[in-house]
Amino acid sequence: MTLAWNLARREMRGGLGGLRLLAVCLFLGVLALAGVGSLSSSIIGGLSSQGQTILGGDLEVRLTQREATPAERAAIRQLGQTADVIRMRAMVRTISAKELLGELKAVDGNWPLYGTASLRGSAPSNATVQTALSKGAVIGEGLADQLGLKVGDTIALGEARFPVTGILDAEPDRAGEGFTLGPTVLIRTDALARTGLLQPGSLYRAHIRVKMPANADVAAATERLKAQFPDAGWRIADRSDGAPGVRRFVERLGQFLSLVSLTALAVAGVGVGNGVASYLDRKSTTIATLKTMGASSKLIVRSYLLQIGSVALVAAAAGALVGAFIPQLVVALAGDALPVPPALGFYPLPLLAAIGFGLLVALAFALPPLARAGALPAARLFRGGVEQWPWPSRRTLALAFAAAALVCALAIAQSSEPLFAAGFLAAAAALLLLLWALAWAIRRAAAALPRPRGVLARLALANLHRPGSMTRQLVVALGLGLTLFATLALIETSFRGEIARTVPAKAPGYFVLDLPKEDEAAFRAKVNGIAPGADLRMVPSLRGPVTAVNGTPVSEMKNIPEGAWILRGDRGLTFSADIPPGNSVVAGRWWSPGYAGPPLVSLDAEAAAQLGLKVGDSITVSVLGTEITATIANLRRIDWDSLGFNFVLVFDPNTLAPAPFTWMATVSPEASQDAGFTRAISAAFPTSSVVKVKDVLGQVSTLLTQMGTAIRAAASVAILAGIAVLIGALAAQARARIYDSVILKLLGATGGQILRSALLEYAALGLIVAGLALGLGTLAGWFTVTRVLQFTWQPDWGVALLTVFAGAAVTLLFGMAGAARALGAKVNGVLREL
Structure with a gap:
C-alpha cells in the first residue's frame, strides 16, 4: 500500500482533470442526499427543541x-x-x-x-x-x-x-x-x-x-392520569412530540425525497463509471509502462483506486458541506411555507450517511472499469485505441454488486417504512437495467438497419453503434433522470386534473357545521327559501376517540399499525337508519328498520383491515365522556371521492339518538344562488359555521404545490447528474470525435456537413431517449395514480411532452457543442499525434 500510495500521490501531482466527471456527479448526488437529510433533521429538531412551545406546555x-x-x-x-x-x-x-x-x-x-x-x-x-x-x-x-x-x-x-x-x-x-x-x-x-x-x-x-416543575417526570405523570381516569376518553400529549401529525408528514416526505435523491445518486454512479473509464483510458500508456517495468495488476489497481478514492472523498465531503446549508437556503426562500421553524444547525448524521452512500455508489461503479484496466496486458494497453477491453472478473462484479446491495440495505434499514423503500429501490434498479437493455437494443438495431444512401445520414447512424459511441451512457443517464421527471409531472398533473374535473361534479358547494339539534326544520326551510331546489343532505354529528378494540384499551395496545389512523385522535361519529349515500356494504348486514337492540356499528372496510377486525368484533368509543361498546354489524366501502360527509364509524339510530349532537349539512346551490348564501345562513344561524368547498380546495392546492416544488427540486438533481454524465461522455470521446473530423476534412467534407451529421445523430438519439422516458414515465405514473393513489388517470400530456423533449433539446445542445469543439481542432496537430 505504501508503494501504491507513492505512485498515486506522484501521479496526482500532474493534475486530476480526467476525474472531473466523477467529482461533479458525486458532488451532485451527495448534495441532494445531504440537503434532504439536513432539512428533515432540522425540522424534526425544531419540533423536539420547541416541543413545549409548540404543545403549549409540558x-x-x-x-x-x-x-x-x-x-x-x-x-x-x-x-x-x-x-x-x-x-x-x-x-x-x-x-x-x-x-x-x-x-x-x-x-x-x-x-x-x-x-x-x-x-x-x-x-x-x-x-x-x-x-x-x-x-x-x-x-x-x-x-x-x-x-x-x-x-x-x-x-x-x-x-x-x-x-x-x-x-x-x-x-x-x-x-x-x-x-x-x-x-x-x-x-x-x-x-x-x-x-x-x-x-x-x-x-x-x-x-x-x-x-410542570423542571425535574418532573412527564411520562410518569401521564401514566398516573391514565390509571386514575381510565374511562375519561381524553388524549394526553407531552412535550416530546407536540405536533405528531407534522412529524409524521415531515418524516414521510423526507423519506420520499431521500429515495428520489438516491435515484439521482444512481444516475451519478453511471457518470462515475464513465469518468473512471475515461480517466483510465487516458492513462493507458502510463499503465502499460508500469506493467512493462514489473508492476503487478494488484499494485496498479490499488494505486488508481487510491487516486479515485481521494477524489471521491473530496467530492462527497464538498457535496455534504454544501448540503448542510440547504436548511438555511430553504428558510431564506420559503421559510413561511415550513410547518415549524427549523432548528438550524449542524447535523452530522445525515451528512455522514450521504458521504457513505456516495462512496459506496462510487465504489460500485468504479470497480468494473478499474479491474478491466488492471487485467489488460501491457501490449494491448499500447493498442488501447483499437483494442476491446475485457469484461471484469466475477469477483469484481460480485464486489460491485455487494457495494450496491449495501447501499440498498442501509437505505431500507433507516427507513420508517421498509417495504415502501424496498419497492422504490427495486423499481429504480429495474428501470436502470431496463434502460441498459434498451441502450443495447438501440445499438444492435442501428447496426442491423440498412445503410442510408446519404453519406451524412449513414455516418450519423454508424455513430450510434460504433466502438466508443455514447449511446449507452446517454440512454441510461438521461433516460433515468427524464423518466423520473416525466413520472412526477404525470402524477402531479393527473392529480390536479382529478381535482379540477371531478370535484366540481361531485363536491357540494358548502359545508354547514354545528347546527343546533333543534334547528333542523328551520334550517331546511331557510335553505329552501334562499336556494330553492338545492341539493341538501343533513347528518347528525358527534366526536369521540376510539378507546378499546375487542376489549383491549388502545393505551395498552402495542405495535399499532401505521395505517391505523382511526386510533389516533378523535373520530367523527354519526348514526343512520339507512346506508349512507356513496357507501356499500361488503361484509355483514345493515340493521333492520326500527332496530332497538344492543349497540351496533358499521365500520369502514379499509380501517377494519388495518386493525384485523371482522363482523362480530367489538369497538369502544368515548362519547362526551361516556364509553359505548358496540358490535361490528357490517363493513362498508366508502367513496371518499364524493367529498361529502363520510364517517368511518356509523352507529345504529337507537344508540346515539338520545345524545346531544349537532347537525352537519352539505348544500349545493345553483351558481345563480351562490351569492349571499354564506351571509344569509350565518345571519339566521349565528352559532353555525359555513365552509365554502372552493376555499378548502385552494388550501389543499397550495399544500400540493409546495410538496410538488420540493419533489421537483430533488428530482432536478437527477437531471443535473444526467447532464453531467452527458458532458462527461462527450469529453470521454472527444479524441475520437477530433480524429473523425480530421479524417472527414481530409476526405473533402466541409465543416457544415460534419455539423449536419452530428445534428442528425444527436437529434435521433435525443428523440429516442425522450420517447423512452415518456413511455416509461407514463407506465410508472399510471400505476402510481390508478393503483397506489386510486385516482382516475387524467394527466396533462402537454406538460409531460414539454418535460421529456426539453431533455432531447439538452442532448442536442451539448452534443452540437461537442461537435463544434471537435471541428475546431487543427489538422496538422492531430496528424502529428497519430
Whole structure:
C-alpha cells in the first residue's frame, strides 16, 4: 500500500482533470442526499427543541365536546400550573356584512405557558396580549387582511360582538394545532359563553395544558392520569412530540425525497463509471509502462483506486458541506411555507450517511472499469485505441454488486417504512437495467438497419453503434433522470386534473357545521327559501376517540399499525337508519328498520383491515365522556371521492339518538344562488359555521404545490447528474470525435456537413431517449395514480411532452457543442499525434 500510495500521490501531482466527471456527479448526488437529510433533521429538531412551545406546555390533556370534570381538573392541577384553551370553528362577521370562517381559540389568563405572543406594532409580550384580550378580541393577520379589519373595528362571533383590540403577529402554539380551515381569532374563555357557540353537541376541543416543575417526570405523570381516569376518553400529549401529525408528514416526505435523491445518486454512479473509464483510458500508456517495468495488476489497481478514492472523498465531503446549508437556503426562500421553524444547525448524521452512500455508489461503479484496466496486458494497453477491453472478473462484479446491495440495505434499514423503500429501490434498479437493455437494443438495431444512401445520414447512424459511441451512457443517464421527471409531472398533473374535473361534479358547494339539534326544520326551510331546489343532505354529528378494540384499551395496545389512523385522535361519529349515500356494504348486514337492540356499528372496510377486525368484533368509543361498546354489524366501502360527509364509524339510530349532537349539512346551490348564501345562513344561524368547498380546495392546492416544488427540486438533481454524465461522455470521446473530423476534412467534407451529421445523430438519439422516458414515465405514473393513489388517470400530456423533449433539446445542445469543439481542432496537430 505504501508503494501504491507513492505512485498515486506522484501521479496526482500532474493534475486530476480526467476525474472531473466523477467529482461533479458525486458532488451532485451527495448534495441532494445531504440537503434532504439536513432539512428533515432540522425540522424534526425544531419540533423536539420547541416541543413545549409548540404543545403549549409540558403536558396537554385534550377532550372532545366536553370539559374536564372537577375531579379530573383537580388531578391535573396537582401536576403544575395549568392553562385552559378551547378551540372550535366560528363564522367571523363584520359590521359591513362580510363574513369568513375562522379558528376560534378561547384562552385563559395563563396562556401561553411557554413562548411569547405578540401583536402587530408591539414588542413581544404576553402581558400586552392578555391586556388586549381583556378588552375584546385579537385576530390573526390573515383575518385582518381578508376582511379589511383594523384595531377599533367590531366583529361578531355567534351571538356576541367584540371590538378588535389587536392583530396577532406571533402565536407560539400555532404549529401544534395542525391544519385549520381559517385564520385565528382569540378571545378570553370567560367571554366564550356570550357567543352561544358552546352548546351540547357543538364541535369543540378543550385543552388543559400543564407547566410542570423542571425535574418532573412527564411520562410518569401521564401514566398516573391514565390509571386514575381510565374511562375519561381524553388524549394526553407531552412535550416530546407536540405536533405528531407534522412529524409524521415531515418524516414521510423526507423519506420520499431521500429515495428520489438516491435515484439521482444512481444516475451519478453511471457518470462515475464513465469518468473512471475515461480517466483510465487516458492513462493507458502510463499503465502499460508500469506493467512493462514489473508492476503487478494488484499494485496498479490499488494505486488508481487510491487516486479515485481521494477524489471521491473530496467530492462527497464538498457535496455534504454544501448540503448542510440547504436548511438555511430553504428558510431564506420559503421559510413561511415550513410547518415549524427549523432548528438550524449542524447535523452530522445525515451528512455522514450521504458521504457513505456516495462512496459506496462510487465504489460500485468504479470497480468494473478499474479491474478491466488492471487485467489488460501491457501490449494491448499500447493498442488501447483499437483494442476491446475485457469484461471484469466475477469477483469484481460480485464486489460491485455487494457495494450496491449495501447501499440498498442501509437505505431500507433507516427507513420508517421498509417495504415502501424496498419497492422504490427495486423499481429504480429495474428501470436502470431496463434502460441498459434498451441502450443495447438501440445499438444492435442501428447496426442491423440498412445503410442510408446519404453519406451524412449513414455516418450519423454508424455513430450510434460504433466502438466508443455514447449511446449507452446517454440512454441510461438521461433516460433515468427524464423518466423520473416525466413520472412526477404525470402524477402531479393527473392529480390536479382529478381535482379540477371531478370535484366540481361531485363536491357540494358548502359545508354547514354545528347546527343546533333543534334547528333542523328551520334550517331546511331557510335553505329552501334562499336556494330553492338545492341539493341538501343533513347528518347528525358527534366526536369521540376510539378507546378499546375487542376489549383491549388502545393505551395498552402495542405495535399499532401505521395505517391505523382511526386510533389516533378523535373520530367523527354519526348514526343512520339507512346506508349512507356513496357507501356499500361488503361484509355483514345493515340493521333492520326500527332496530332497538344492543349497540351496533358499521365500520369502514379499509380501517377494519388495518386493525384485523371482522363482523362480530367489538369497538369502544368515548362519547362526551361516556364509553359505548358496540358490535361490528357490517363493513362498508366508502367513496371518499364524493367529498361529502363520510364517517368511518356509523352507529345504529337507537344508540346515539338520545345524545346531544349537532347537525352537519352539505348544500349545493345553483351558481345563480351562490351569492349571499354564506351571509344569509350565518345571519339566521349565528352559532353555525359555513365552509365554502372552493376555499378548502385552494388550501389543499397550495399544500400540493409546495410538496410538488420540493419533489421537483430533488428530482432536478437527477437531471443535473444526467447532464453531467452527458458532458462527461462527450469529453470521454472527444479524441475520437477530433480524429473523425480530421479524417472527414481530409476526405473533402466541409465543416457544415460534419455539423449536419452530428445534428442528425444527436437529434435521433435525443428523440429516442425522450420517447423512452415518456413511455416509461407514463407506465410508472399510471400505476402510481390508478393503483397506489386510486385516482382516475387524467394527466396533462402537454406538460409531460414539454418535460421529456426539453431533455432531447439538452442532448442536442451539448452534443452540437461537442461537435463544434471537435471541428475546431487543427489538422496538422492531430496528424502529428497519430
